[in-house]
Amino acid sequence: MAPDTEIIAGYEVYTPEAAAELKSTESSQKGRPYHPLDQLTVTEIIEVAEIVTSTFSKNSLKFNVITLKDPIKAEYIAWRDGVGPKPERQAFVIVLMDGGCQVNEILVSLPRKSILAQRTIDDVMPILTLEDLDVCERVARADPGVIQACKDIGIHDMNEVYFDGWAVGADERYGFDRRLQQGLAYWRSSENDNQYAHPLDFCMVIDTEREEVLRIDIRRVDGKRVPVPRKSHNFLPEFISDGYITDRLKPIDVTQPKGVSFTMNGNELSWAGYKMHIGFNYREGIVISDVSVDDMYEKRRRMIFNRLSVAEMVVPYGNPDLPHHRKHAFDIGEYGMGLMTNPLKAGCDCKGAIKYLDAVMSTSRGYAAVLPNAVCIHEEDNGLLYKHTDYRDGTVVSARDRKLIISQIITAANYEYGFYHTFSLDGTYKLEVKLTGILNTVPLARGESATPHGTQVAEGLNAHNHQHLFSLRVDPALDGPNNSVVQNDAVSTDIPVGQAGNLYGNAFHCKKTLLKTSKQAACDYNHETSRTWDIINPNKLNPACKKPIGYKIISRESPGLLCRPGSLVWRRAGFTRHTLWVTKYREDELFPAGNYVCQSTGQPGWPYNETVVDWAARDDNIENDDIVCWLQFGITHFPRTEDFPLMPAEPLSVMLRASNFFEKNPALWVPPTSVDKDNSSRDLNKCCGGGGSRPVVTDRSGAAPKL
């Protein structure tokens, strides 16, 4: 049944009244209990907001975040393992009061309908919600200074000017007295015109709460304003119209006549021997918990990961001209990957039989906002799983691999990111990210060159060099809570050619280094040694190889941060300094650039805002302990003309692959698609023994060769 709610930019908003009606139907839905990791429901969000509102009835409130408070790990695992009670359902709330920008953190108990804890925090700034970002355009369009800045370059209708609200980075001119945004300015020649073809030469700093423009930063060249690039570059159908070639590609239909291979019990998913829970929050978006697998050899269920999520990312731009140094978006910590998620549609974002999950966010008034189809779950054929032919007699066996993909796509102003959490039959978990959308552009003055810090993607349009750097948080639990990490380096054996032990010089081996403390575990990828890392359980030996069972981290697409050590970005995005961090598990250490990324300075040990750099500096033991791995990966992007006006999707990935975790190939249960045998021998001349005539095969004749 299609909901009759008013859909607003993809969200369906529930007021308390609407939620009350929703709740009244619950009696007919009774029975299934919440899973402790399920996101808050519409009614829960409304309840939480009402508890907070009634407590602070004297204050005017602006809700920033209402989200599930993850249960304490030990309590949750006790419940999961059947040895403890179900953890209490709690919500974490951030609220701003009375027009201020001080963070108030509130912990609410849902069953007890009460506030369990509350604190105010100084010198941090909360995340910018979509509503906050909307302030930017509204305020800027009405600001006399901005209007004048537009007039001076020949733009007189402010309805033609658009402002993308961005986090400000960190601006030392204002500190934490103001909740800042920067507004990047663009012009459109018509309503649906691509504004990124017409960037303006200025941006503003605005105060989000007081709704005022604080400063207009104009990048003048030789003291002069830079003209608006007026030429349009579009990609929407109304502009391309008969530029489409409709007969070139015949349709490919993907169907699953017997349905999907996975089942869902609430948000617990079972597929091909895997089980996992799928959660979602405003910040990380998809959260995958309790990944376990049914082992055909040990004939039991084995834990792999406690929790997987994309915990942070940063996109630093490489142009040093002011104010471009401020462009280094932390899309997860500053804006929230959940909040920016697209509602998805079958046949465009994914193909085949698809199960969608909705996301439930909150609004500034404490209403619930449902984002339909926020998460897509589907399967894809994954090519060859295995194949072998006995060359003697042609006996063949082969099977096809399958993958389960749990995905979401976010829009971060101009850019889009697709996140595809992928499991395949050989025990591999791979996070693939696809980058598409539109390049961030700035105008070039006449005669000005885009190089070396950018590419001129069209006349007068400069797309700056940038990096996309992500952090995947992996809380492993390979056959139990205590794991270790070993670094693997492929090295030539250190014996000269011709000497005993290396007579022919071909000896090489895998040098293994156990990472014992979190300081040791701040490691970089090394191509020279094809470096990987194994997460192992030192307490459990693989019965075949007699080595600890493990999963291998493969992260080859992991450029280091190119901003120089000591720079603003290097300080704020400390997590990008290494390909790998391993920390000892502690409650509430979820976000490697800090809980409060907006306007963060990156100063070490900032109260309530520690980063993975701080956690690693504790130098905790990480050997045979409850650990968390932070995997950095990404890409350095020197824009190409092909990326304009709309980027072809560029994939990159990081992978965790079973490595001596299973006794043998874990996918031998997959029935082969082909088994064949030809029992004759392979003597190619045998057939000619009789010298008899051979039959004719027309299309192999000389005149019309098949090949």
Place this chain on the structure above:
Amino acid sequence: MAPDTEIIAGYEVYTPEAAAELKSTESSQKGRPYHPLDQLTVTEIIEVAEIVTSTFSKNSLKFNVITLKDPIKAEYIAWRDGVGPKPERQAFVIVLMDGGCQVNEILVSLPRKSILAQRTIDDVMPILTLEDLDVCERVARADPGVIQACKDIGIHDMNEVYFDGWAVGADERYGFDRRLQQGLAYWRSSENDNQYAHPLDFCMVIDTEREEVLRIDIRRVDGKRVPVPRKSHNFLPEFISDGYITDRLKPIDVTQPKGVSFTMNGNELSWAGYKMHIGFNYREGIVISDVSVDDMYEKRRRMIFNRLSVAEMVVPYGNPDLPHHRKHAFDIGEYGMGLMTNPLKAGCDCKGAIKYLDAVMSTSRGYAAVLPNAVCIHEEDNGLLYKHTDYRDGTVVSARDRKLIISQIITAANYEYGFYHTFSLDGTYKLEVKLTGILNTVPLARGESATPHGTQVAEGLNAHNHQHLFSLRVDPALDGPNNSVVQNDAVSTDIPVGQAGNLYGNAFHCKKTLLKTSKQAACDYNHETSRTWDIINPNKLNPACKKPIGYKIISRESPGLLCRPGSLVWRRAGFTRHTLWVTKYREDELFPAGNYVCQSTGQPGWPYNETVVDWAARDDNIENDDIVCWLQFGITHFPRTEDFPLMPAEPLSVMLRASNFFEKNPALWVPPTSVDKDNSSRDLNKCCGGGGSRPVVTDRSGAAPKL
């Protein structure tokens, strides 16, 4: 119509008589001329063999190779461009005479039915054909020494012993007087038992032509023989039987109700604006020539590549114990990727609507051998091509990518390799290789450890460390014959933080180094700088960015050779010493480890057997010239227990991506699958203004959350 020919291990063999009947049907097929790059047909091979046989009628002949002689590049291109006559069709033949092993190279003109040139070459060895490899098992089983070696470890029935013939590497004990193979010995407990679970502790060196065992190398441990691992580890259905789980995976059907999107004119393929010719030969297998694209902006056809092929590969093993140092298979140069190709079957090796091409090989008697369905051509959906949402009003556009895949799968004794030449809509060519099949194994003595040079994949079974290193030969022709190569390194700008030009320390750029000579162009991948290389045409500027048009080489999966400098493998596999070589084009320089790889010593400048190391050492100009790029890529494989007894396919790839080649995104002609718009604003609280009741959406109620 199914051919009535006798199929022998996948091949259909045509004697002269059979070919004559085939030829008699030509009259009904007339009209379509051969393309100069088409492989030899059945009748052509027979004709060539007859010309050679009649010329050398006094000799007993063993044909080693009968294949197309590629036309001289300048002549071919003149014809292709419509300014020269069609090149004469010629065959290249290698024949051994009178039981010897000296290489006789013969060039035959097909229209003139005559030998154009002939020469004998000393100190080189021809490729080992499948027929040659079969000699090994036959000879070994009958050899008294081998029989005794088996008896001594308790094996008395020689029909239970199997010998995989391998190239010998290089064995200084014999030089070029003998045509050598080594035989790796295995036991089977039943006819279809997996022999790689039962490796024996010895291997032999045999003389292929004289059919005799020259030497038996037994690897004794503490002076004692190593027992046969008797435990079976199987993967064929007859052994797994009820181990399959048939209800876990529901079928995924891929259909193309309107057929494929490509058309073929002979072996010339057209797809999505691309055109190319698909050839095939005994050695490189698939050869893709004349890749061009229809540019929607320049409104003309543009050349990209003259020729693409996988030109060599090597699989060195890292265990220094004799005789394992000999295990470093050059599967292309020593055995031939064409000869080892599998016949393919729809639904197992590929899915969807598939066009197969046959391959035509030759036999030792000079007969033609057709390998049906050697090449698979099909399309696949390739996920998101592009997507963008205007976050203001939810206007969305997205389209799906498509790929064209031209693939073959080879069996190299225990291993299989799938080669997938892939083109996608954004102008990318990607070669993906999938590794599957069975690990090479050796027995462990009681108490002996597999580490550090291998992994114990099962009790008593050691799978040695190894590398798979490939060489992709790219003959580029970006908008014309003369191209250059530029090395790209992502680097922080060299100005301290806080100084003019880098006030905030975020500046970075792409350092570009033009590679002027072939010595300069011997380059390695550098992860620190995310190194790539651009093949450019310096004579043609991109109209948007005003830089030379180009294609970017992305080769991140490119481990260096781990055998030490000076070692046997380092000498023989010189091509593996660098990620990139660029050489000036010269006729007949196709194979980077030399024309004759079997028993090659890797000595520089070997007559008739130069390698890419020799070509690079000429230090030719490669700037704005007719150049060839050699891209090395691969993987270092420390076996996992999961790889046994049958390896889950492991993918790796190398990529060439349009980089300022097109003025804009070259795929904007692709119709979007989704366009959507919601014109309302995005004020999440707007709906609540009226305070009216909201409709109920049952599955978002508290009781049964969708998420």
